[in-house]
Structure formats: structure tokens, C-alpha cells
Amino acid sequence: MPTPWSRRGFVKATGGAAAALGLPATASATVLTTSEPAHAASGAPASSAAFESLRATWRGLILGSGFSPTAEPFASKLARLGRDAAAWRTTMVPAPGSLWPGMMWLDPDPDTDTESYTYSAQIQLTFQRLRSMAEAYAQPATGLTGDDAFARDVVAGIRHVVTDVYHAGRARYGNWYNWQIGGPHALLDAATILYEHLDADLIATITEAVRAFVPDSAVASYTGTSTGANRVDLCRTIALSGLVGEDADRLALASRALSPVFPYVTSGDGLYRDGSFVQHTWVPYAGSYGADLFTGLSLLCALLADSPWEITDPARENYFDAVERAWAPFLYNGLCMDAVSGRAVARGLPPGDPGGANDDHLRGHSIIASIVALGRAASPEQNARWRALAKGWIQRAYFSPPHTNPMLGVYKLAQLQSVVDDAAVKPLPEPVAHRLFPSQDRAVHRRRGWAACLSMASDRIAHYEWGNGENLRGYHTGAGWLSWWGDDFANEQYAQTFWATVDPNRLPGITASRKRLADGQGGQWGAERPAVQWVGGTTDGTYAAVGQHLKGLASTLEARKSWFFLDEGIVCLGAGVTATDGEAVDTVIDNRRLGPTGTQALTVDGRRKPGAQGWTETLSDPGWAHIAGHGGYVFPAGGRITALREERTGRWSDIRTGSSTAPLTDRYLTLYVDHGIDPVDGAYAYVLLPGASAARTAAHAASTRGLLRTLANTSRAQGVHxxxxxxxxxxxxxAGTVGDLTVSAPCSVLIRHRADGTAVVCVSDPTRTLTTLTVTWRRRTTAVVSRPATVEQAVPGSTLTVTFGDLTAEAGATQKITVRTA
Known part of the structure; x- marks a missing residue:
């Protein structure tokens, strides 16, 4: 019998990832022709028994299996499902324009586009409620299990909606997603679950409606709203309509139309060779749309396996490889880092579930469950490793156990339970490594005891994304936001109420003007990008140098920011901080959320500072600071640091239209550099030490010159030794010289000496513009052990000279040269 999860057994997770919204994409169009896919049978003969077998497979996938309905968390979740379904049955009143009072989907004359979006959303919400009711009929222990009278009532509700609004001939209005993905997914799930209760006329009405709103032409070209995660979701709609309508051609089309998703891309939506995943052309989205894609892909692969429509495109291996290259790097202790979740961070209280929340932990769990599910279509070796990864994340997810998560469905909980209960699966630990993602301007650094994530923006990646009234104040998430977590502490830092209460102008790590920005400043859907190219860096896989030429959103602010990711911490340097907006500019060293009643101590150079809310003080030339329960900060160049304690009240409705207006309060402790009004060539330097004790922080400050030396911190170069x-x-x-290094053009260089007498010289072109580059290292070398094809010449001797050819096609990737030193 399955065993209950322990306190440290799970974190929360979200079941529904970001809803795709209609916006143009610049992905290259790929027209699908009948000659393209050799892997999917078109019009393959299939009996009704074969379709029923597939419907049974789908029911098993979306309902889950192998769990005990009397064990928690399943018993409580199933009981609640039954109670909700029974209440919905009681309140269902079919009427023109609605199925439930207060959930209108028709308005003869909507006043605004926003109003039109609201009405179209009600169609999706209505179908989702009917889908949940169908699940209550099929799942055990709901109190409605196998109740045919209840099933007939649900079918009557479905009939009303597809007669009144969702039918062929109806003109679409509002949000396209509600008509093509969200609504039909729920409708077709419900129809599959209750198939034996549907008559032929209703089946025809449903499938004709879906074909009308999602015709074959919806996946005829790989462009617009038919790319990436959206394309996978559209294929799911088409495949399910084939299941319900027993249409072999629709199943073949769904299988065939997935093929454009699988190849690596070099721009726009999709998966990049470096592990980046982008949606909406400019937005890193592994944590939201990427989660949707993984869920849909895992379900479709499992559904069509061993059928005439099996997905056998060899390029699908790119997404199997991406589990560890694109998704796992952003999962830590079960949470999914917000830097790759776009506007989904603003979804604090999902509509219809006032007790729930959508945060990094909830999203993380959904992704982990999808990884486990995808393992069913992977090789035995991949499946075994992914389950081991999942078990590690689950066991370390101490903060937010998923059995309390209202957003995770039974079938995903069952997938995770299967990993927990499998004694043969040994959990894998968090790796110690650095991953740089040049194609999405993100970096992840992992050490024993902590992990950090850096979020930047360039002419390739947006400052932030807002749209459909969501994430209205995320303006500075691409301005060098540096988030971090500990192995067994501070995992709640960006969860729960963070985004509703944090000062959006003081996200940790950013440099930003205090200029007041309008809600939704800049274009929707990530359209606003800074006109800069030098964003990225270089890494040997353990350490890294990362930099950002910063230009502020809707301001004249400009700066050069660098982060050097080492063992104990991160060296943060800034130079050339300049602005002419008539506003002050701050660099936020950190901004720690302490909770609604937090009083964590701040110690500066051994002296404890006041703990009263509203306290602020400018610290003159501090050597170090420490926040109890969080970590330490060292200031090698002293300077003037402002410390601030404040209690902030916000509402989810402040950052997401239509969300909860209930006030939320959190306390924050902020350390920042005030560069003053209209700074000219301002600078800063500090070292972040996650998890360090006050004693360790003091010791690090006392020995900084022995452990670390700043080589340069100017607008021409920034470096450390x-x-x-x-x-x-x-x-x-x-171009210039710093220490023993000289370069002929802008670039990023990291050199690491190794114990075996070799050194690795790591070089990248973050601008992606260099057709030639020479790097000179004034260090005696005796031989070049290895070099990439981009190196035209590497000459050892008393000075090592490396000449690169064209680097523009390398997309900012690190070039590694191994040499033997004297």
C-alpha cells in the first residue's frame, strides 16, 4: 500500500501552467505537407475497439493509477472533488448565455476588449468545471463514483454549452486560447471520461465544434500562436477530437504536426542548443509554457505509443535531452526558479481557488511530475535517471509539501507517489556546477548548500513580460535580478506573497532608477527590449564570469554589471552607473523577505543594528554585514551602504487584474547602494555569501585580499583574481589589458589553473558580432592540449596567444582551450 509522505517529502506544485495567449511570434514558418512525416500513418484504418483502447489509455493518463484512495493526500483531495462536484450539480441552471449563475459567456454588446476576454474565459471555466465533475464520476471515493444519474446531469451540461455557445458557426471572441486550447481540452477530457453516456448526435456536435475552432489549418504552418508550447497544446486538442470522433486523420495530423516543435531553434520560440527555452519570441519560459509543453508532450507520447500514430520523429530526443539541459537546472529542492516563469509569477491566487497559490514551489512540482510522466516514453536509462532526480527533489522539498497543494491533480500526485514508494529508486543530489544560458540571458550557479539564478535582458530577451493584465510591475526582473536559496533554509524567499508585497524597484541584485513607471510599462508580451548586445559571459562548468550592459526600461540609466560566480559566494561589481532622469538610482545588494512578523537580526562589522520597522541607516565604509538566517555580505571597497527595514502591504490585484484585493503584509530587510540623483560613472562592489554565518562573513572580510582581488571595475573592464x-x-x-590578459575586442575570459599542471582558458563573445578575436595571456605555457574549431591559431610560449575566427555563429557559447603550463 502506498505510504503517506513525510513533512520533508514534498513541495507544493501547480497543476495548470501558464495559459497561452494570442500574440504574434517571429518563428520561421514551416508548412506541413502530406509528404513531410513518415512517422505517422494518415488515415490509417482503425476499428472502434482500437479507438476505445486509446480512450481507455487517455482516461488512465488523466485520472491516474496505482494510488490508494483511502491514503492521504488522495483521500482528502477525492473527497473535496466530490463535494465540489455535488455543489456544482445543485447550482447548475442552464440558461441562455450561462450554465451557472454568475458565469456568463455571452454579452450581445461587450463594451471593451477586456470584457470580451472575460466572457470567453467563462467558457473555459465552465468546461473545466464540467471536466472536474466528470472526474468525480470516474474517480474512486468521491461519493459520486459511478453515479449514472450524476453522469447524465454532467452530459446535459455539456450539451447545453455546445448548443448555446461552443458550436460550429459561432464567431470567436475574446481570447483565442479559451476557444482552441483551454476550453476544448477540458471539454474533450470530459467527453472521453463520459464517452459511454454520449449519444451519436452529441459526439458529432462536439467534434464539429472543435474542428471549427481548431481546423487542420491551425497547425499548417509553424508560426504565430502555433509554436512551442502552444503547438503541443493545439496537437493535444486535435488528437483528443480524433479520439472522441474516431477520426484517424485527426490523430495522424496531431502526431505529424508535433515535428516542427522538436528541432533546435536559433531565434524565436522553442528549445535552443544551450538549453534555453523561449516562448513569446523574447521570454525565457521553461517554468510556465515549458511546463505546459512537457505536460502535453508526455501525455501525447504515452497516448500514441504502440499505435499507428506513434510519435517516432528522431528529433524528439532533443526534448528528452532537455530534461537535464533545460529544465533540471532551474529546479532546486522541488521549486522552479521564477526567472524562467515569465508573467506567471503574478498568479498568486488562481481564480476559483481562494485557498491556493501559484508560486515557485507549485510550478516546480508540476514540472517534476511531467518529467516522471515523460519517462514512460524515454529509454530505460533515461527513465531511471529522471526518477532518481525526481526523488531527490521530492526528498529535499522541505518547505511546502505537495499533499497540501490544491493545484496538483490526482494523476500528477500519483506519478510523484510512485517515485516516493519505489525503494529501488535512489535519490540523486543537487549537482555542484554552473550553467550559463546565453540564448535566454540566464545563469544558474549551484554550490554545496545553496544555489543562485541571475536574470538579465538584451536585444534578444525582454526586460520582462506582461500581458492580459498580468505581471504589471515586473519591469526590472531583467535588470540583473539575482535570486538565491539555501539547501535547508530560505526556500520560501520568493514564494507565497513575495511578488505581491516586494518593492518592484528593489529586486535583489538590480540596478534601477527610482523613476516611477506605469503599470505594464513598455509593450505587452515582452516587446520591450534594451538596445544592448553585450549580455552573457563564460564558464568552465564550475565557475563563471557573467556580465550585463544594462540599459534601464523607460529611463536613461546605463551601467556595466558583472558577477563572478565562485565557491563560497558571488562577487558583484558595477561601474559606469549613469542616468539623467532627475531621479536617484539604486543598486540593490539584497532585499530579503522576512515574513509578516520577521525580526531577523542585521549585524554590521560585529555590531547589531536596530530591529524596529521603518529603521534606516547609511553605513559608511562597512567591511561586512550579516542577516541572521540568510547569509553575509562583504564590501571590499567599503563605500556607503544604506540599510532599511520596512513593512510593506500589497495585493495580488496590484500586479494582476482581477486577482484578490485582500491586503497582504510582509517585512523586508534591504541593503542597497544609493548612487544619488543623476549619477555619473557610479560604481559598487560587494561579495554575496549565501548561508554564511556572521563569524564566517567576518573572517572572509578580514582575509579578502588573500582569497580575492579585484583586478578592474570600470566601464571598460571588470575582473577578479x-x-x-x-x-x-x-x-x-x-579592447584592452587587465592584469596578465589583453584582448583585441570586447569579450569575456575566465582562466582556471588545475592541479594536473594544465589550465583551461574559457572565452566567449557575448555580443555575437566578432569575426575575429585575439586573446593574449602573459603566462608561460608549454603546449596546447585541446582547442575548438573556432581557434585559428594558438601559440604557446612565454606568452600564450590565441586567435579566434568568426564567433558570430557560436551564439555566445564558451570556447574552451586547454593548455599545459610551465
């Missing part, structure tokens, strides 16, 4: 690690790293904003 860490003798104990054998690491020298420099971000060159222009």
Missing part, C-alpha cells in the same frame, strides 16, 4: 581557486576572470567591455 581568486588565488586559492586558481581563477582569473575578466569581462572586457572594450
Amino acid at each position: 581568486a588565488p586559492s581557486l586558481g581563477v582569473t576572470a575578466v569581462n572586457f567591455w572594450a
